[in-house]
Amino acid sequence: MSSSTDRRKFHLPLHFLFLLLCLLSAAAADELQILLALKSAFQGSNTNNIFNTWNSTSRVCSFTGIACNENGFVRDIDLSNQNLSGFLAADAICQLKSLETLSLGFNFLDGTIKEGLNNCVNLKYLDLGQNSFSGSFPDISSLSRLEHLNLNNSGFSGTFPWKSLANMTGLIRLSLGDNRFDQSLFPTELLNLKKLNWLYLANCSLGGPIPKGIGNLTELINLELSQNNMVGEIPSEITKLNKLWQLELYDNKLTGRLPSGLRNLTNLENFDASQNRLEGDLSELRFLENSVTLQFYENNFTGEIPAEFGEFKKLVNLSLYKNKLTGPLPQKLGSWSKTDFIDVSENLLTGSIPPDMCKMGTMRGFFLLQNNFTGEIPANYAKCTTLKRFRVNINSLSGVVPPGIWGLPNAEIIDLTSNQFQGPITSDIGNAKTLAQLFVSYNQLSGELPDEISKATSLLSIVLNNNRFSGKIPGTIGDLKLLGTLYLQSNMFSASIPKSLGSCDFLSDLNMAENSLSGDIPSSLGSLPTLNSLNLSRNQLSGEIPMSLGSLRLSLLDLSHNRLTGAIPKSLSIEAYNGSFSGNSGLCSTDVSSFPRCSSRSGMSKDVRTLIICFSVGLAILLASLTCFLFLKKGEKDEDRSLKEESWDVKSFHVMSFTEGEILDSIQQENLIGKGGSGNVYRVSLANGKELAVKHIWNTNPNGRKKFESTTPMLAKRGGKSKEFDAEVQTLSSIRHVNVVKLYCSITSEDSSLLVYEYMPNGSLWDRLHTCQKMKLDWETRHEIAVGAAKGLEYLHHGLERLVIHRDVKSSNILLDEFLKPRIADFGLAKIVQATAGKDSTHVIAGTHGYIAPEYGYTYKVNEKSDVYSFGVVLMELVTGKRPIEAEFGENKDIVSWVSSMLKSRESILSMVDSYIPEVYKEEAIKVLRIAVLCTARLPELRPSMRSVVQMLEEAHETFKLLKIVIGKDDAAGNKKMELVKGIEN
Incomplete structure (x- = not known):
């Protein structure tokens, strides 16, 4: 009996053990099914292939991104920053009863969050930040064990359930910023969360005062309440937070x-x-x-800057501009640390410039403009080779500028305007290879302008007016190919105007008034394609007014008070130029009543010229008509003639690994990949595995008429074998640039032409942004595409012997290789500007709706600034993800007008950024959007050159890289503090 009882006692635990194992096995199977369901809910291109290990034959605990507890149940899910899209299956996830960590930040998840999230009662860490959810965030009051909650920039709106946080007394980090919650006061529920060390509530529609109870959160190391509508004073209780490392209150209404x-x-x-x-x-x-960064700009502070700032050993950035500060700058300021920028502009500061702010050789921004500083520029700054922006304009500074300042190798802007500086611009300026803007007007500078200024080849603006410069203007000034503004007025320059200025193709504003210039006005000025304003008044210029000036479209022309003689050109004898020629007693005119009529001899000469011109035009029309007739007769032939029967002329521009026969054999229907206005595009697969793109252009259409408007490189108005076609294709073939599609060869016959290009496997930027082939391009890739495409256009505009205007820049003409590197393609409407042609006067509207510059509305004349406009539209596509024409923009409105209408507030600007772009990159995206706005200025002369666009795009990215260096790694809440270097843009 006792033996039987013992056996029962022994078997009973085994029975329960077996039952427990069965239950555990069933639970494990359930968790497997839950995770597989979760996998199916997440879509998108996952570059890390994180789900490769998620299959029914593997143990759940071996899944990538999954960690289990000691009993083998799922404890952590970490799928952050994995390029995931789809929805959050909260009901399924919360069936994982041991789940403590759910980290899905920095993805592309969307949709609404269900109430089922409230069932994840064991959660300690929840991160849904940097996603694209919609709707309001649900009540999570049951998650009382939560220690970390990160929802920043996750797309939520509506009323946030602040009361659900009241019981989360263990909460350590709370990050809810950058969401469009309904306006609310600071939530008092947070004031009892005594363990909080990180509170990020920036840009989430908080209003009212900062509560005094904030002083209860004594564990805080980071408090961010920026970009809200908070009012009232900063409470003194905030000074109880003695563990604070960062305090961000900017962009509110605090008093x-x-x-x-x-x-x-x-x-x-x-x-x-x-x-x-x-x-x-x-x-x-x-x-x-x-202190490392102190930023208090755009307030109403008064009094002096504390002298103790000069003793701060860690201070890197100080930004106090736009206040009412008085007194001197501490003389030891910046002496101890690796200063990045100091900006105290637009105050009432006095005294001298501290000598050692660049002592450590790291300063990039030096901004003292619009104060009352006196004394000289300390010599030490001439050695500050890291300086990019040096601005001390509108002060009372004096003395000789240290020579090395002129030659700072990384400077992009030197602004000394409106001071009392003396002495010359020295030859050191030849070392300023990156200098784009030189502003020194309204000083007492003197001496000759050194020839070496022509070596500062990045110069866009030279403003030297109202000084005492003398001598000749350097004859080599025409080497400044990017120069857009040249102000030399109110000086003592003498000798003649350099003819080389006619080589400055981007010159839009030229003012040499009130000098002692003599000699003729160079006729080369009439060939400047973008010149908008020309003022040569009050000099000693002589000779006749060049006829070439009549081809310019000037908003301002002033040649008054010189010694000019002869007839005023008829093309300049218009009401808009009234007063432009006064003070020249030797001028005559048959149209301007205030001048004496020109002699009959002059009139006779003019009549003869008119007859010659009329005869020449008539002869040209006759010859053109005859040519068209011959072309039409020649085109009446059988369209279906085989390509093989034609006689082909091959011109190679690169080393070819293929034959003419391979190309001709591939021009078949099954290889067709695209159609255009001038012909078809085929993909050719060579025997060696290489792929090519071949464009086949018929020079006659099925009706036997010549195709005068080809959309193929340089074929517009050309026949297949003309000398013009050969010359223009040869010019294109000489292009060697990584961001311009490579043309291997042309194969031409009497009736058609084949152009053989490299093949781009990733299609066009349009495909990747807007079509069914849409790929979620990350911001780094978008920025690289923008810079690469800009460099391609920069090369066409600036890097060739003759300017090439593309005239059809759009996202579908930016092709992407296997690494998503861009190539400018399809030069079908391109125009090569001849050296002697002046402005492009093509009378055909070129381009694509949505990308066409507004000047087509009042003139058909086009220059490279039209390309800049179109590229600005492409930048807007990259930042917003929207097409150039969308129904949401409104009737007769495009993306440019839509962006312009949204430039009202920071919130509306941020709303334009594509939701696929994470918060960490939005500040950089906004910088690129600003560049796009500059590119799409209505007046062409206000648009930057492509050289400037490249510089601005690279500078925007450099600023962002600097942020990452300053900030270090992301904080645990995933926050990037873009504001740490605000003020650098001055």
């Missing part, structure tokens, strides 16, 4: 003085209260000796 007691914040490194309505002095900041 009053800085609270006393800020000296308690001895760990504070980054403090930004810019763009508020604060007043009083900065004396409370003098104790913050660990």
Whole structure:
């Protein structure tokens, strides 16, 4: 009996053990099915192939991104930054009863979040930030164990359930910023979360005052309330937060003085209260000796800058511009640390410039403009080779500018305007290889302009007016191919105007008034394709007014008060130029009543010229008519004649690994990949595995008429074997640039032509942004495409012997290779500007609707600035993800007008950025959008050159890389603080 009882006692635990194993096995099977369902809910191109291990034959705990507890149940799901799209299956996920971590940040998830998330009762870490969800965020009051909640920039809107956070007393990090919640006061529910060390509530529609209870959150190391509508004073209780490392309050409506007691914040490194309505002095900041960045610009601060700032050993960035500060800058400012930028512009500061702000050789931005500084520029700054922007304009500075300042090798802008500087611009300026803008007007500078200025080949603007410069203008100034503005007025320049200025194809504004220039006006000025304003008044110029000036479309022309003689050209004798020729007693005119009539001899000469011109035009028309008749007769032939029967002329431009026969054999229907206005495009697969794209252009159409408007490189108005066609294709064939599609050869016959290009396997940018082939391009790739395409256009505009205007820049003409590197393609409407042709006067509207520059509305004349406009539209596509024409823009509106209408507030600007672009990149995207707005200026002369566009795009990215260096790694909440270097753009 006892033996039987013992056996029962022994078997009973085994029975329960077996039952437990069965239950565990069933639970494990359930978790497998849950995760497989989760996998199916997530879509998109996952570059890391994270789901390769997620299959029914593997153990759940071996799945990539999954971690299990000691009992083998799923504890953590970490799929952050995996390029996932789809929806969040909260009901399924919350069936994982042991789940403690759910991290899905930095993806492309969308849709609404269901109430089922409330069932994840064991969650300690929830990260859904940097996604594209919609609707309101659900109540999660049951998640009382939560320690980390990150929802920043996740797309949520509506009313946030603040009350659901009240019981989360263990919450350590809370990041809810950059969402469009309904306007609300600061949630008092947060004031009892005593363990919080990270609170990110920037840009989430908070209003009202900062509550005094904020002082209860004594564990905070980061407090960010920026870009809200908070009002009132900064409460003194904030000074109880003595563990704070970062305090961000910028872009609110805060008033009053800085609270006393800020000296308690001895760990504070980054403090930004810019763009508020604060007043009083900065004396409370003098104790913050660990400061790295201090930014208080655009307020109403008064008093002096604390002298203690000069002793701060870590201070890198100081931005105090647009206040009412007085007194001197601390003389030791920047002496101890690797200063990046100092901006104290637009104040009432006095005294001398501190000598050692670039002592460590790291300064990039130096902004003291619009103050009352006196004394000289310290010689030390001539050695500051890292400086990019040097602006001390509108002060009372004096003395000789240290020679090395002129030659700073990385400077992009030097602005000394409106001071009392003396001495010359020295030959050092030849070393300023990146200098784009030189502003020194309204000083007492003197001497000759050195010839070496022509070596500063990046110069876009030279503004030297109202000084005492003398001598000749360097004859080599025409080497400045990018020059757009040249102001030399009100000086003492003498000798003649250099003829080489006619080589400055981008010159739009030329003012040499009030000097002592003599000699003739160079006729080469009449060939400047973008010249908009020409003022040569009050000099000693002589001779006749060049007829070539009549081809210019000038908004301002002033040749008054010189010694000009002869007839005023008829093309300039218009009401718009009234007064432009006064003070020249030797001029005559048959049209301007205020001048004496020209002699009969002059009139006779003019009549003869008119007869010659009329005869020449008539002869040209006759010859053109005869040519068209011959072309029409020649085109009456059988269209179906085999390509093989034609006689072909091959011109190769690169080393070819294929034969003419291989190309001809591939011009078949099954290889057709595209059609255009001038012919078809075929993909050719060679025996060696290489692929090519071949464009087949018929020079006659089925009716035997010549195709006068080809959309193929340089075939417009040309026959297949003309000398013009050969010359223009030869020019294109000489292009060797990584961002312009490669033309291997042309194969021409009497009736058609084949152009053989490299093949681009990833289609066009349009495909990747807008069609069924849409690929979620990350921001880094988008920016690389923008820079690459800009460099391709820059090469066409600036890098060839003759300017090439593309005339049909659009996203579908930007092709992408296997690595998504861009190539400018399809030069079908392109125009090569001849050296002697002046402006392009093509009377055909070229381009594609949505990309066409507005000047087509009032003139058919086109220059390279039309390409710049079209490229600006492409930049807008890259940033917004929208097509140039969308129904949402409204009737008769395009993307340019839509963007313009949205430039109202930071919130509306941010809303334009494509939702696929994560928050960390949105600031850079906005910078690119600003460049796009510049490119699409209505007036062509206000648009930058492509050389400038490339520089601006690269500079925008460099600023972003600097941010990552300054900030270091992402914080645990996934926040990038783009504001740490605000002010650098001055």
